[in-house]
Amino acid sequence: MPGNSRASFLVSARRSNSARHPPTRFIRGQKWFRNFARFSFMKRLATCCCGELKAITDASPVMVALCHCRSCQRRTGSAFGVAVLFNSENVECSGQASSYTRAGDSGHDVTFQFCPSCGTTVYWMPDAYPGLTAVGLGCFEDASGLEPEKVVYGHLRHPWVNFQSEL
Helix, strand or coil, X not given: CCCCHHHHHHHHHHXXXXXXXXXXXXXXXXHHHXXXXXXXXXXXXXXXXXXXXXXXXXXXXCEEEXXXXXXXXXXXXCCCEEEEEEEHHHCEEECCCEXXXXXXXXXXXXXXXXXXXXXXXXXXXXXXXXXXEEEEHHHECCCCCCXXXXXXXXXXXXXXXXXXXXX
């Protein structure tokens, strides 16, 4: 096995991931590639529009969720929001941030951190998921491999929102 980078990658992926995300060496095609990207420990940078507020991580996300709740629609000005959740200790945030706390549709508080200059919400801490920090998918410079795997508040989805593949 030494010298075989694919084999050593699979061994390290098997050791470092929870039972929620088992190794994917037997999955073929596009799904294997998606899961391969999940285990890729690349440094990811998320920034606001003006670049002053940043979140950096080199960890694999715990979950990528697409949310159709009215609060996310209002926050993003779009039909839904996409949150990439990481263990908080794996996210390094820098720059001046303003915060806003509101009750989510779940009833749990969510504290949003946004840039006071341009207003972009870069990351937030949902009380419903203690120990996790969510980063907005659209804030990443490279969002490859961060495909949503979970949909929440799907019953609030606008009828004209359709995806090529079901989540």
